[in-house]
Amino acid sequence: DADVTQTPRNRITKTGKRIMLECSQTKGHDRMYWYRQDPGLGLRLIYYSFDVKDINKGEISDGYSVSRQAQAKFSLSLESAIPNQTALYFCATSEPPGQGPDTQYFGPGTRLTVL
Amino acid sequence: AQSVSQHNHHVILSEAASLELGCNYSYGGTVNLFWYVQYPGQHLQLLLKYFSGDPLVKGIKGFEAEFIKSKFSFNLRKPSVQWSDTAEYFCAVNSDNYGQNFVFGPGTRLSVLP
Numbered sequence A: 001d002a003d004v005t006q007t008p009r010n011r012i013t014k015t016g017k018r019i020m021l022e023c024s025q026t027k028g029h030d031r032m033y034w035y036r037q038d039p040g041l042g043l044r045l046i047y048y049s050f051d052v053k054d055i056n057k058g059e060i061s062d063g064y065s066v067s068r069q070a071q072a073k074f075s076l077s078l079e080s081a082i083p084n085q086t087a088l089y090f091c092a093t094s095e096p097p098g099q100g101p102d103t104q105y106f107g108p109g110t111r112l113t114v115l
Numbered sequence B: 001a002q003s004v005s006q007h008n009h010h011v012i013l014s015e016a017a018s019l020e021l022g023c024n025y026s027y028g029g030t031v032n033l034f035w036y037v038q039y040p041g042q043h044l045q046l047l048l049k050y051f052s053g054d055p056l057v058k059g060i061k062g063f064e065a066e067f068i069k070s071k072f073s074f075n076l077r078k079p080s081v082q083w084s085d086t087a088e089y090f091c092a093v094n095s096d097n098y099g100q101n102f103v104f105g106p107g108t109r110l111s112v113l114p
Helices: none
Strands: A004-007 A010-013 A019-025 A031-038 A042-051 A054-057 A064-070 A073-078 A087-094 A104-106 A110-114 B004-006 B010-014 B019-021 B023-025 B031-038 B045-050 B056-058 B064-068 B073-078 B087-095 B102-104 B108-113
Touching: A004 A087, A010 A019, A019 A031, A019 A087, A019 A110, A031 A064, A031 A073, A042 A064, A042 A073, A042 B102, A054 A064, A073 A087, A104 B031, B004 B087, B010 B019, B019 B108, B023 B031, B023 B087, B031 B064, B031 B073, B045 B056, B045 B064, B045 B073, B073 B087
Parallel strands: A010 A110, B010 B108
Antiparallel strands: A004 A019, A019 A073, A031 A042, A031 A087, A042 A054, A064 A073, A087 A104, A087 A110, B004 B023, B019 B073, B023 B073, B031 B045, B031 B087, B056 B064, B064 B073, B087 B102, B087 B108
16 A cells, blocks of 8 residues: 555664664554564554654564654664564554544555564 | 454365354454455455444455454455455454554465465
């Protein structure tokens, strides 16, 4: 969905490196999310933000940090990458409840490999 | 904590077979329920969703799902699958009690043989 974009799409890095994954959206949504997807585990929530001044930890936030630079931008950082952070990372947006269908819209994903 | 389980990890069917994928959730309050599909190499897309009203929900591509509150279930069905339905399917739940965040099931991989 071109409304939610992620960069880079693929990244290979080494243990200990700092990595930033970026997400941008043109849907005008206040709510943004970062998930990681691992085989057999589905999607797990890392961080979420309900507006520019609101940042919250998700289920698996350890080893990650985020920055909400603007309504349209939500970045995920791995301060010191480790191999078990190898995964597919998805950004998503949604509208607040009561303002339309409460559906998440996903970006294309970033495949991160940590060697 | 709220959780979502999906009964099958991998389902293999022949074309024209009927499909039912199970989904159960753990929260007893008001919930919104979703099925997402992820085709190979692509991102997640919404198949259908339930908020209120008729518990039988129809989605895109001939899929439907039935919300059974007493069973905490939201199973996905399709009468006759096609090879192009090969994908991974995720059930998801959100509720006011969980800060309107989404909890996803582990996914079910569907392989349809031509």
